[in-house]
Amino acid sequence: MKHLTFWRVILTVTLYGFTVPAYAQKQLPAIVKKKNGGYNFMVDGKPYIVLGAQLWNSSAWPFVLDKTWPQLRELGCNTLEAPIYWQNIEPVPGQYNFKELDYLVTGARKEGLRLILLWFGSFKNGSSQYPPEWVLTQPDKYPRMKNSAGGEMLLLSTLSKANVDADKKAFSAMMRHIKEVDAAHQTVIMVQVENEAGSLGTDRDYSETANTLFKETVPAQLAQGLNLKSGTWQETFPVYAAEAFSAWHMAKYINEVAVAGKKEYDLPMYVNAWPKEHAFQRPGEYPSGGPVSHMLDIWKIAAPAISLIAVDIYMGNYTAFNDLCAKYNRPDNPLFIPEMGKGADFARNQFYALGNFNAIGVAPYGIDPFHADPNDERDKEKLDNKFAYFKDNYRLLKGAVSSIAMLQGTGKLQAVSEDYNLKEQLVQAGDYDILFSYGFPAYKPGKPLTGRALIGQLGEDEFLIIGFDTRFQFKPKYGSGYSTAELIIVEEGYYEDDKWIQKRIWNGDEVWHSTLTPEGVILKIKLRKTKNSTNGKLKANFE
Ligand code: DGJ
Numbered sequence: 001m002k003h004l005t006f007w008r009v010i011l012t013v014t015l016y017g018f019t020v021p022a023y024a025q026k027q028l029p030a031i032v033k034k035k036n037g038g039y040n041f042m043v044d045g046k047p048y049i050v051l052g053a054q055l056w057n058s059s060a061w062p063f064v065l066d067k068t069w070p071q072l073r074e075l076g077c078n079t080l081e082a083p084i085y086w087q088n089i090e091p092v093p094g095q096y097n098f099k100e101l102d103y104l105v106t107g108a109r110k111e112g113l114r115l116i117l118l119w120f121g122s123f124k125n126g127s128s129q130y131p132p133e134w135v136l137t138q139p140d141k142y143p144r145m146k147n148s149a150g151g152e153m154l155l156l157s158t159l160s161k162a163n164v165d166a167d168k169k170a171f172s173a174m175m176r177h178i179k180e181v182d183a184a185h186q187t188v189i190m191v192q193v194e195n196e197a198g199s200l201g202t203d204r205d206y207s208e209t210a211n212t213l214f215k216e217t218v219p220a221q222l223a224q225g226l227n228l229k230s231g232t233w234q235e236t237f238p239v240y241a242a243e244a245f246s247a248w249h250m251a252k253y254i255n256e257v258a259v260a261g262k263k264e265y266d267l268p269m270y271v272n273a274w275p276k277e278h279a280f281q282r283p284g285e286y287p288s289g290g291p292v293s294h295m296l297d298i299w300k301i302a303a304p305a306i307s308l309i310a311v312d313i314y315m316g317n318y319t320a321f322n323d324l325c326a327k328y329n330r331p332d333n334p335l336f337i338p339e340m341g342k343g344a345d346f347a348r349n350q351f352y353a354l355g356n357f358n359a360i361g362v363a364p365y366g367i368d369p370f371h372a373d374p375n376d377e378r379d380k381e382k383l384d385n386k387f388a389y390f391k392d393n394y395r396l397l398k399g400a401v402s403s404i405a406m407l408q409g410t411g412k413l414q415a416v417s418e419d420y421n422l423k424e425q426l427v428q429a430g431d432y433d434i435l436f437s438y439g440f441p442a443y444k445p446g447k448p449l450t451g452r453a454l455i456g457q458l459g460e461d462e463f464l465i466i467g468f469d470t471r472f473q474f475k476p477k478y479g480s481g482y483s484t485a486e487l488i489i490v491e492e493g494y495y496e497d498d499k500w501i502q503k504r505i506w507n508g509d510e511v512w513h514s515t516l517t518p519e520g521v522i523l524k525i526k527l528r529k530t531k532n533s534t535n536g537k538l539k540a541n542f543e
């Protein structure tokens with residue numbers, strides 16, 4: 001019966017000469033919850049990891065892109081994150097300009113890069129700098145937030161239908177256009193709705209409309225969702241009333257924009273947080289109402305169309321970095337870091353994000369040479385050497401993204417990374433203890449800390465190690481009754497489209513030293529646990 005239907009469809013298509021649009025056959029990118037834990041970002045029907053880079057804010061323009069393509073090529077990223085400016089898309093109400101967007105999409109496609117578009121619409125870094133002139137110059141029609149002194153701010157009110165309708169209209173037009181020009185190719189794989197939303201400089205909107213609403217009771221949907229007794233905002237959230245109120249309205253606003261865009265083209269959509277974890281942590285010192293860690297539950301209830309809440313991390317210290325990763329890697333939220341700092345610390349932290357927190361992607365900020373940072377004297381023709389360590393990471397990881405993504409969330413992937421005064425780390429994986437040690441051949445003053453590794457368990461006695469600048473040593477788990485871990489075969493190789501390609505087999509001195517070199521190496525290791533101590537040469541390495 002099934003076969004009959006299949007042939008009937010084929011026949012009908014052939015007889016009537018229907019043309020099925022190519023994109024109809026291609027699965028759209030999606031964020032999918034895995035059965036055993038974690039999430040996968042599916043692209044082309046396969047688990048994908050964003051090994052990304054983000055442009056500076058004013059760089060999604062053709063002349064900048066032309067200078068940047070070679071640098072992206074050198075970096076070896078698989079995804080470019082680029083802003084799209086409402087002010088440029090809709091300079092006159094209802095009249096759209098997609099010239100620069102098209103240039104970006106066509107260029108990225110030619111380079112074999114995927115794109116994540118950042119919609120700089122109503123909100124950017126806790127402010128509203130990107131709406132078109134016709135919005136910003138008519139505050140009576142497109143109202144602004146007010147601060148507690150009654151001053152009008154450069155911040156669109158989230159309580160105005162005119163504001164959200166105008167943003168929705170432009171965003172939908174953009175999504176419609178992307179579908180037209182890109183659905184068959186899927187160069188664009190995800191969209192960020194707004195950027196670091198919230199209100200910087202005030203904990204909430206103090207306009208008349210906002211003041212009236214603030215006195216009302218918390219919506220039942222929110223109170224029930226949080227399992228709280230519903231009262232006024234002040235009663236329900238005694239400490240964070242202003243911020244919770246802002247978060248609810250901001251999340252609903254952005255959700256509405258996302259829903260409208262998804263109706264046109266159903267790509268995964270996310271928001272990114274300017275985290276609160278710095279200084280005194282007072283709302284308004286960071287964008288209040290944004291998706292900061294203690295507002296995530298509110299955002300999850302108010303913005304169901306948002307597939308994930310991402311976090312921008314500029315704190316290279318590994319405690320701060322890992323703390324943020326842990327807060328955003330939740331059963332209801334996959335971790336994604338669309339912006340992070342540059343340099344060796346962040347290159348090491350990328351391994352933590354991917355290996356210990358199942359990140360669906362990571363990206364350093366500010367890849368291109370055209371920006372306003374007066375301290376950065378980089379040569380505009382060259383990739384800034386602060387990206388060198390990311391380049392190394394991506395070289396090893398790029399061909400293996402599906403293989404790594406499949407290990408994420410299973411408990412079989414872990415990461416280690418060197419740090420200040422951290423000279424060794426012990427990892428437990430299945431029946432084995434693996435010790436990683438750093439600082440070979442010796443610590444030198446001023447040498448950047450570069451030791452880092454991902455450890456994947458492929459089978460009971462089989463491991464994948466991807467890393468740099470660290471020595472490793474296997475022993476059977478303490479208490480297992482086994483005494484020795486023999487390295488039976490150690491293959492060095494690489495992944496091409498997730499196919500393992502062996503380059504050589506390590507033995508003798510290489511196995512004796514078991515050192516991942518500064519250039520980086522991928523090893524597949526088969527072991528055998530034994531109760532008898534074998535002769536020194538066959539032992540994993542120094543005891
Ligand atoms: C975070 C913002 O999201 C980016 O757009 C950019 O402004 C960076 N900060 C600048 O460091």
